[in-house]
Amino acid sequence: xxxxxxxxxxxxxxxxxxxxxxxxxxxxxxxxxxxxxxxxxxxxxxxxxxxxxxxxxxxxxxxxxxxxxxxxxxxxxxxxxxxxxxxxxxxxxxxxxxxxxxxxxxxxxxxxxxxxxxxxxxxxxxxxxxxxxxxxxxxxxxxxxxxxxxxxxxxxxxxxxxxxxxxxxxxxxxxxxxxxxxxxxxxxxxxxxxxxxxxxxxxxxxxxxxxxx
Amino acid sequence: xxxxxxxxxxxxxxxxxxxxxxxxxxxxxxxxxxxxxxxxxxxxxxxxxxxxxxxxxxxxxxxxxxxxxxxxxxxxxxxxxxxxxxxxxxxxxxxxxxxxxxxxxxxxxxxxxxxxxxxxxxxxxxxxxxxxxxxxxxxxxxxxxxxxxxxxxxxxxxxxxxxxxxxxxxxxxxxxxxxxxxxxxxxxxxxxxxxxxxxxxxxxxxxxxxxxxxxxxxxxxxxxxxxxxxxxxxxxxxxxxxxxxxxxxxxxxxxxxxxxxxxxxxxxxxxxxxxxxxxxxxxxxxxxxxxxxxxxxxxxxxxxxxxxxxxxxxxxxxxxxxxxxxxxxxxxxxxxxxxxxxxxxxxxxxxxxxxxxxxxxxxxxxxxxxxxxxxxxxxxxxxxxxxxxxxxxxxxxxxxxxxxxxxxxxxxxxxxxxxxxxxxxxxxxxxxxxxxxxxxxxxxxxxxxxxxxxxxxxxxxxxxxxxxxxxxxxxxxxxxxxxxxxxxxxxxxxxxxxxxxxxxxxxxxxxxxxxxxxxxxxxxxxxxxxxxxxxxxxxxxxxxxxxxxxxxxxxxxxxxxxxxxxxxxxxxxxxxxxxxxxxxxxxxxxxxxxxxxxxxxxxxxxxxxxxxxxxxxxxxxxxxxxxxxxxxxxxxxxxxxxxxxxxxxxxxxxxxxxxxxxxxxxxxxxxxxxxxxxxxxxxxxxxxxxxxxxxxxxxxxxxxxxxxxxxx
Numbered sequence: 001x002x003x004x005x006x007x008x009x010x011x012x013x014x015x016x017x018x019x020x021x022x023x024x025x026x027x028x029x030x031x032x033x034x035x036x037x038x039x040x041x042x043x044x045x046x047x048x049x050x051x052x053x054x055x056x057x058x059x060x061x062x063x064x065x066x067x068x069x070x071x072x073x074x075x076x077x078x079x080x081x082x083x084x085x086x087x088x089x090x091x092x093x094x095x096x097x098x099x100x101x102x103x104x105x106x107x108x109x110x111x112x113x114x115x116x117x118x119x120x121x122x123x124x125x126x127x128x129x130x131x132x133x134x135x136x137x138x139x140x141x142x143x144x145x146x147x148x149x150x151x152x153x154x155x156x157x158x159x160x161x162x163x164x165x166x167x168x169x170x171x172x173x174x175x176x177x178x179x180x181x182x183x184x185x186x187x188x189x190x191x192x193x194x195x196x197x198x199x200x201x202x203x204x205x206x207x208x209x210x211x212x213x
Numbered sequence: 214x215x216x217x218x219x220x221x222x223x224x225x226x227x228x229x230x231x232x233x234x235x236x237x238x239x240x241x242x243x244x245x246x247x248x249x250x251x252x253x254x255x256x257x258x259x260x261x262x263x264x265x266x267x268x269x270x271x272x273x274x275x276x277x278x279x280x281x282x283x284x285x286x287x288x289x290x291x292x293x294x295x296x297x298x299x300x301x302x303x304x305x306x307x308x309x310x311x312x313x314x315x316x317x318x319x320x321x322x323x324x325x326x327x328x329x330x331x332x333x334x335x336x337x338x339x340x341x342x343x344x345x346x347x348x349x350x351x352x353x354x355x356x357x358x359x360x361x362x363x364x365x366x367x368x369x370x371x372x373x374x375x376x377x378x379x380x381x382x383x384x385x386x387x388x389x390x391x392x393x394x395x396x397x398x399x400x401x402x403x404x405x406x407x408x409x410x411x412x413x414x415x416x417x418x419x420x421x422x423x424x425x426x427x428x429x430x431x432x433x434x435x436x437x438x439x440x441x442x443x444x445x446x447x448x449x450x451x452x453x454x455x456x457x458x459x460x461x462x463x464x465x466x467x468x469x470x471x472x473x474x475x476x477x478x479x480x481x482x483x484x485x486x487x488x489x490x491x492x493x494x495x496x497x498x499x500x501x502x503x504x505x506x507x508x509x510x511x512x513x514x515x516x517x518x519x520x521x522x523x524x525x526x527x528x529x530x531x532x533x534x535x536x537x538x539x540x541x542x543x544x545x546x547x548x549x550x551x552x553x554x555x556x557x558x559x560x561x562x563x564x565x566x567x568x569x570x571x572x573x574x575x576x577x578x579x580x581x582x583x584x585x586x587x588x589x590x591x592x593x594x595x596x597x598x599x600x601x602x603x604x605x606x607x608x609x610x611x612x613x614x615x616x617x618x619x620x621x622x623x624x625x626x627x628x629x630x631x632x633x634x635x636x637x638x639x640x641x642x643x644x645x646x647x648x649x650x651x652x653x654x655x656x657x658x659x660x661x662x663x664x665x666x667x668x669x670x671x672x673x674x675x676x677x678x679x680x681x682x683x684x685x686x687x688x689x690x691x692x693x694x695x696x697x698x699x700x701x702x703x704x705x706x707x708x709x710x711x712x713x714x715x716x717x718x719x720x721x722x723x724x725x726x727x728x729x730x731x732x733x734x735x736x737x738x739x740x741x742x743x744x745x746x747x748x749x750x751x752x753x754x755x756x757x758x759x760x761x762x763x764x765x766x767x768x769x770x771x772x773x774x775x776x777x778x779x780x781x782x783x784x785x786x787x788x789x790x791x792x793x794x795x796x797x798x799x800x801x802x803x804x805x806x807x808x809x810x811x812x813x814x815x816x817x818x819x820x821x822x823x824x825x826x827x828x829x830x831x832x833x834x835x836x837x838x839x840x841x842x843x844x845x846x847x848x849x850x851x852x853x854x855x856x857x858x859x860x861x862x863x864x865x866x867x868x869x870x871x872x873x874x875x876x877x878x879x880x881x882x883x884x885x886x887x888x889x890x891x892x893x894x895x896x897x898x899x900x901x902x903x904x905x906x907x908x909x910x911x912x913x914x915x916x917x918x919x920x921x922x923x924x925x
Contacts, residue, residue, distance in 0.1 A: 072317060083261070083316055088253035089246020091434070093385045094468055094850035101385060129246035138241055146240035149818045153653030154243030155385040155434030161244055180859035187850065189385050189435050190653050191825025193858040195818060 051119060058118055062087065063131025073119050077111075078102040080118035081128065089129035089158040100186030101159040103166070104128050110166035110185075129158040132165065141165045144203040150195030156188040164200045172208055176201065218712055220705050220764075221773060222809060223666065225875055229733075230666040232870075234814040237658045238672065239651065243432070250432045251402040252465050254391040260289055262453050262464030263319035264446060265309040265326050266474070267301040270335035270535035270843025274299045274308065274328060281325040282311060287318040290456035291326070294449065300333070302508045303535045304844050305473030307445055312453035312462050337838040339505040339532040340376060340482060340908075349503060349530040350510055358524035363497035367488030371560045376482040376908035377552045377891070379505065380834040381472045382542060383853060386434020388475040389465030392450040394419070396459070399426045399451060403443070404465075406436040407689035408680050409648045415443035419451050428682040436652050438541030439476030441689055469848040476540030477836060479506035481514050481549035482908075485557040487522075493567050493575045495558070497524040502553065505532040506539030514550035519623050519780075520558070520579040535843060536836075541691060543826065544624060544884035552892045552909070555620035559896040560905055563606040569896065570594055570603070570619060582780045586621055589782040589804040589869060593619065596802045596865050597784045607903020612792050615799070616901025619784040620892035624885035626808075627777035628697025629688025630768050635664065635703075635710035637760040641749040643668060645707070646678045649687035649699050654883055655815025659696055660703050662811055667707035669731030670748060685763065693881025697775030698766045700811060700879045704774060706764025713760040718751045775879040779806040783824065783889035785897040786862075791920055794913030796898055798828055798862035801890055806869045808880030813868060816882060820866045823886025829856045831894035833910050 052073035060067050060080065069084050078095075081087040081104075090113055093101035097115040104113045105127040113121075132139035138146070141164045151157040160183070167182040168174070174182065179200045188196070222231070242248040279291045290312040295301060301308070309326050313319035336348050364370060390403040399421060405411045405428075412426035433440065450464035466475055483502035489495045504511030510531025517525070542548075562572035574590055577583035594600065603617045633647040645664045651657045657677055664675045678684055688698050714736065715726040722729065722745070724738040737745030746754075766774070786800040801824050810816055833854035837846040847853040891909065898916070899905045904923035906915050 072315075074317060079316060082253070083255070086255050088249065088255065091250075091252075091385065093387075096468070096849055096851055098850040099385070133245050138245055142241070142244035145244040146236055149237060149240070149814050151237070151240060151243050151653070152655075152818060152822055153385070153433060153435045154239075154248055155250065157243050158246040161246070183858045187385075187855050187857060188825075189383055189437075189855065191822030191861075192818065193825060193856075193861050194821045194864055196858060 056119070058122060060118065060121055060126060061124065062126045062128060069118070071118060073117065075118045077104070077113035077116040077118045077121045081113060087128045087130050091155055091159065093155070098187070099156070100163055101156050103159040103162045103186065105162060105166045108169065110163055129162050132161070139165070140206040141168070141199070141203040144199035144206065145195070147202065148195040148198040150192050150199040152190035152192055156186060160186050160188070160196055164203060168200070168204050168207055172204060174200070174204060218708050220708050222704070222878065225872065228666060230662045231811050232813065235658060235662055235672070235812050237655050237815055238661050239657050248432045250386055250434050251391055251404050251430055252386050252389065252434070254402055254463060256461065258460045260312045260314065260457055260460050260462045261316040261319045262310060262312050262450050262462045263323050264307050264466070264470060265323040266470055267304055267306040267308055269301060269330055269332050270304050270337055271333040272301050272330040273333060274301065275331050276329045277309065278327040279309065281327065282322040285318065285322050285325060287314040288322045289313060289460070290453045291322065292449065292452055292456065303474070303537050305470055305537055307449070310449045310453055312457050335535040335843040337534050337536055337843050338840045339480060339503065339534050342482070342503045342530060342532070345503070345532045348533045350533070351528065351530045352513060355527045356525065360497050360499055360524040360526040363524035364486070364488050364499070367496055368491040369561065369564050370486060370488045371557065371564045372484070372486045373557055373560050373905060374484050374907045375553050375556050377480060377549050378909070379477050379480045379536070379836040380830055381477045381836055381853065382437045382439040382475065382540070383472060383850070383855065384435035384437065384439060387466040387468065387471040388440060388444060388446065390447055390450055391461055391463045392447065392454050393461040394451045394454040394459060397421055397425055401426055401428045403428065403430055403447065404433050404440060405430060406433070406440045406650060406652060406691060408650045408682060409686040410689055411443050412682050415447050415451065418443060418448035430650060430680045433650060433652055436690070437543045438545065438691060441691060468850065472848040472853060473845055474537040476542070477537060478542030478548070479504050479511040479539045481553060483516070483553045485553060487557045487561050489561055489565060493565055493572050495520060495522050495561070495576050495579065498522040499526045500553070501528045503530040503532050504549070505534045505536065507536045508533055509538060511539065512546050514546045514553060516550050516553050518547070518550035518554035519621055520554065520576055522579060536838060543887045547622060547624065547884070547888045548830065548891055551620055551622055551888050552895065555892040556895055556905070559618065559899065563899070566605060568603060570599055573619065573621065585780040585806055586782060589780065589806070590619070592867055593782045593784045593802045593804045596867060597786055597800060599784070602786065606900050609901060613788050613790050614901040615786070615788050616897045616899070617784065617786050618893045618896025618898070618900055619782060620889040620896065622781045622783070622885060622888035624693060624779055624888070625777045626693045626697060626779060626881040627768060628701050628766050628771050628775035628879065629694035631687040631698035631702035631766045632685035633699070633702035633706035633764045634685050635706040635762050635764070637710050637714055637752060637755070639752055639755040639757060639759065641752040642676065643670065643674060644676045644678060645703060646684045647687045647699060647702060648682055648684040649679050649695065650690055651679065652690050654695065654819055655812055656695055656699060658815055659811045660699050663700050663703040664707045667704060668711055669733055669735070671734070693884040696811065696881045697771065697879045701766035701771060701774035702764045704764065705766070706762055709762035709764055710760050713762060714751060717754045718746060721754060722746065771878065773878055776808065776877045777880060779808065779880050779882070779885050781805040781885050781889060783827070783893045785890060785893040787894060787897040787901055789898055789901045789916060791902060794916035796832055796894070796911045796916060798860070798894070800863045800865065801828070802865045802867070803886060803890070804867045804869055805882060805886060806874055807882050808877045809875045810868060810870055811879060816868060817866045819883055820886040821864050824864050824890050825856060825861050826887050827890030828861050828894065831891045831909055831911060832856065835910050
């Protein structure tokens with residue numbers, strides 16, 4: 001699992017694996033090295049019950065509803081959402097946990113779904129942008145993005161909206177500097193950051209009930 | 214004979230919709246994730262396509278064996294693109310393609326294709342012209358005036374080396390499409406800047422009639438000049454579809470391939486000598502420049518840029534490299550030309566110990582629009598607090614040094630050919646239809662605003678249909694020509710449709726059709742609200758027949774509705790940490806001539822975007838090629854750097870709206886906004902640290918190396 005800006009995330013590689021042993025262990029799937037994904041979850045010792053390599057049943061709880069899938073264990077959460085279901089708000093852009101276009105919220109934490117395996121997301125409460133609007137009314141973060149034109153081509157926008165919501169859930173009354181630090185994990189190519197800054201601050205106010213704390 | 218209809222824009226003070234900051238009409242769809250891009254296309258029988266690409270910068274395919282890939286369960290088609298004997302000219306060039314039931318299987322299959330290559334010599338770096346050898350092709354020398362004499366008589370001469378690298382478009386939605394080739398019909402769901410034209414391009418490759426290709430695209434995740442053609446992977450997806458029984462195939466490039474082969478901005482390097490008189494009058498220019506745009510060499514940037522220096526000697530070489538090919542990149546050639554020119558001129562100003570704002574101002578007579586730039590420099594200086602913050606080059610102190618810089622730009626624009634149809638139905642509903650595309654520039658919003666203005670209706674009363682090849686054709690979105698084209702065709706079409714409605718309701722209102730007007734949802738006798746009908750009641754007079762009227766913008770005869778040619782000035786305020794070499798943007802200012810402005814809100818966003826792209830290009834972006842392996846070292850978004858939300862400082866936009874500019878009609882501003890800031894940041898950095906960092910991006914290593922040379 002790849003989690004962004006999470007101070008609780010384990011920093012050191014552990015589990016009694018030496019680096020050399022690890023490299024030998026992943027020697028076949030060289031992709032893991034090239035992509036720089038070296039977090040503890042990827043290093044965990046193989047569990048007793050090995051899943052795959054063929055398709056296995058996977059249940060994902062998305063926006064409060066369970067979805068049953070039959071997918072290979074290597075399928076990432078973004079591919080499960082986009083290719084195997086029809087949650088296409090999150091986008092696959094860098095596929096390397098750099099740009100944040102694939103951002104979803106998992107158990108309250110903002111994560112990159114491109115570097116989260118779908119099987120790891122089982123039993124977790126997954127929120128995607130499709131679950132934000134209620135009764136046809138735009139979520140306050142989405143509405144703020146429209147008000148401040150925090151979008152151009154719009155391809156990074158859903159990821160940004162989710163990242164802003166996840167950030168505001170934990171930092172309901174941020175300063176502009178905190179917004180910049182908190183949203184550093186998302187990239188936009190058209191250059192919509194000026195609008196995003198304003199949108200995040202307005203949404204914060206809106207979500208607090210329109211009052212400054 | 215009826216008079217020719219008056220299509221001209223309403224006077225500035227009479228506009229109800231145009232010129233008012235308006236939220237983008239597709240904003241809610243985008244901000245809620247509901248907007249469906251072609252890459253979001255899902256359906257039950259969808260197959261996934263993948264490409265196998267060349268790992269070598271130059272190689273000949275000696276054998277290719279697809280049998281293992283074909284045997285893989287879930288694979289529906291495997292195709293060889295580069296058959297034995299094919300010479301591959303860059304890393305990432307297409308070798309074979311696969312379609313399979315899942316994305317994972319498609320990629321597995323590409324890995325099962327066995328290709329043997331005869332590796333050939335390559336060259337992938339062009340920064341040192343001396344090493345280019347036969348790969349450099351010199352264009353003939355160009356001389357104007359008497360440069361030798363002018364340099365001899367000059368009071369100040371500076372010589373310098375400047376370089377601006379290849380950068381990639383890095384569209385967030387990669388290039389690609391979903392394609393269905395069933396029988397003799399093709400359904401194409403592309404990511405394109407050219408919905409009207411891409412089907413024709415594809416049909417030539419497939420040898421099917423263009424009329425049998427149906428194209429639909431509602432949203433595009435970035436193009437910036439790189440998405441006009443159907444491309445090889447478009448035709449390949451079609452052939453995979455046909456080979457898989459006509460099932461739709463989704464083939465979008467992986468990020469690495471996207472950065473390798475889907476287009477880039479050519480580089481430009483130059484050794485420049487430039488001269489002036491003591492009073493700052495520029496007198497002579499000499500340049501030896503070179504560039505690469507891939508195997509075909511590279512375009513020649515128009516230098517000296519904007520300033521038409523009276524005496525010039527220029528030599529340019531195009532360097533052919535084994536790299537993916539260049540494509541138009543938001544303001545093609547202008548960023549390079551601006552960087553080479555305005556950097557050298559800033560160095561000359563520093564040598565003369567002149568304030569560059571004054572130095573530029575003094576030489577505006579060499580530009581085609583001196584008064585426009587003069588006013589813009591004044592406005593920009595005010596917004597960035599130039600008087601207070603500017604200091605002579607290098608005269609700061611402390612570890613972190615602040616500096617200011619500026620550069621000026623120009624762009625053409627104009628309105629592309631565009632046809633629009635407006636339908637007014639007897640129940641009062643209105644449809645505006647044209648096969649344009651909204652790149653995120655706000656095209657949908659602009660068209661809706663023009664229709665609402667003409668018809669006297671709220672925006673919500675207009676149903677807009679774009680992005681489908683069954684609609685009246687509109688040009689490709691390139692060269693900042695879209696807004697001029699679609700606003701003019703929409704204006705004409707809605708004026709024509711409204712004239713028909715006036716004809717239908719004139720008898721009921723007891724006035725001549727030409728004495729009617731559409732205001733606030735009513736049709737009334739001009740200036741007499743007592744003689745009026747609601748829009749709905751007026752439309753009921755149509756009986757059972759709808760009105761359907763066309764309007765056309767002809768690029769060559771825009772009829773005063775749009776025009777081309779703008780000037781802009783951008784300025785930067787930076788802080789440079791002389792210990793770490795980090796350049797930080799404090800503030801950027803963009804002053805832009807925009808002609809008649811339709812939507813200030815989306816216009817400002819676009820200029821913000823142009824500036825942020827400038828910041829990315831000035832500080833971070835660079836395609837890094839390794840001569841040893843022939844490969845790009847950063848074909849990903851981790852090491853191909855883009856600015857984040859905390860990297861861009863404050864950006865102030867001033868839209869240069871005046872009655873004189875307004876009279877020229879609508880002019881696009883996507884490209885003009887993306888030119889000058891790169892150079893302004895380079896100049897501000899030189900101003901801060903007292904020495905030119907010759908090649909951008911201004912990465913810490915380059916800044917520290919420049920400081921070391923200064924201190925040596």
